[in-house]
Amino acid sequence: MSTTGIASPVSKGRPGGGGTSPGDPRGKGTRALRWLPIAPATLLLLLFLAGPIAYCVYIAFTDMQLTGQASASFVGFDNFERAFGDAKFINAVVLTLIFTLISSILGQNTLGLTLAALMARASKTVRSVTGAVVISAWVLPEIVAGFLLYTFFNKEGTLNAVLGFLNLPSQNWLYTLPIVAVSFANVWRGTAFSMLVYSAALSEIPKEVTESAEVDGAGAWQRLWHITLPMIRRSIGTNLMLNTLQTLSVFGLIWAMTRGGPGGRSETLPIFMYDQAFNKSLIGYGTAVALLLLVVGALFSVVYLRLMREEV
């Protein structure tokens, strides 16, 4: 096949003479064979990822149920029409938006940037302690984080104890504001990623740039707004996309804390999807919701790809 070109060296240190070296095994065999190593990965991706996605598209247009597999028939857009007329679905969409806004865009992103900026100025000890604590929260398994934050936000939990100590009114957070509780839980768990992304981005800003701005009399906020933020704007874009995509698929954390309750008041789309497909046995309907989630995810991914275009 003519699509495979001559092996292109990646290193800059390649010796002068062009062409392949005498012992280069890449010269042997057909060019197509060189690409054989991508076969296992491609096969896995086709079987276990592309397959399910295609199947997802198919079931979303049927009335498949958990009990009567044989009776599944094509129902066109019924599942989608049903979704948009379903108050519980609309509720899940709204809750997913709130969850994403609070936990990803406002919480993880802003807190991650704040942490990274402070860490760049803090003393070494405090910096290491911060890194260790915030990253531990991130590395902990999802379900453990769920349990920890369940106890933290519980009526008899630590948060209320702290509020009581400060003479502030306490609340039964998981009952009165479940969606806020799970959002903060997701901030607790996910901020480390943003912190790492922004630490890397901030360390790449040349010192001379901020210094000369300071020389020109720019204050701290002006420097942040006119220098720092514009210089890390690609990292901000990347980080927002990845945070949002991660947040869209959070299941275990919410499941461990509230199971979507009480009364569906923390039931985001993944929980709703699971509930419809398995508790209500409506696989077709649940999959239609999954497909919508997938499409939203795909749209975000496309934006992300555009941001990353120069990297590939």
Next chain:
Amino acid sequence: MTAIHDSVPGTSGSRNPSAATGRRPSPGRRLSRPVRQRLAADVGLLVIVASFVLPLLWLLFASVDKQPGMTVNPPSSLTTDNFSAVLTDEITFTPMLNSLLLCGGATLMTVTAAALAAYPLSRYRARFARPYLLTILFTTCLPITAVMVPVYGLFVQTNLIDTMHGTSFFLATSQLPFAIWLMKNFMDGVPVALEEAAWTDGASWLQALVRVILPLMGPGFAVVTVYSFIMMWGNFFVPFMLLISPEQLPASVSIFTFFGNFGSIAYGELAAFSILYSTPVLLLYILISKRLGGGFTLGGAVKG
């Protein structure tokens, strides 16, 4: 460089080109500002860290407390009863072993497939390489949660449901796109010249990959392996959906079945088990972050 940085007060109106060469004004000013800045940053960080550390402290305290409640409290009396209560086959050993088999097998698959795929993607040029990589990157971002319902349906039809190998195949695939992406980027950093020496000695591409490239991207390879393993170890939804028999459940799901009924939880035991279950991934993370001199950030790998 901090000396230069602070040698010029922020209020100074005129731009001074000689500042960059290190002109030093009065030493008093030079010291006070960085110190003040650092103190402010330290205090700010400690306030944020306090809110992050409270739930973690609860975990530590509750695990050694005889009568733990849900509030952070230093244990009234120390005990190891909670640990000995959960260190049984049923609660700890079997689920942990299942986790190890499930995630170990899947990590092996992911890393092997990713290393093989990354090699031609990093070394050769082809028209389809770029679209292929873009597709991989695209897949990295897809919410895997959303495909779990159809995966469940497919697994039921192909009799893969409730099997360890089926589940680890899916776990492996779910981490594969990111593993390929990371692996390819790390591999790009290994100069081709070193491989050529191996070819001259008659090594095949596979030998060159295993003996030259992978060792040379050492930390990179470790990062991909450990990161994949950590992600799988903590994964709840995939085994929750695809495994049913209690004796096959990994720790992420068994913790839920044992402690999930909030009514009558033994919090001390839950905390003890959580610590046992979390320790391997915390240690692994420390391992890779140390190996990369503490400067390791996945952020570097995904930065825009």
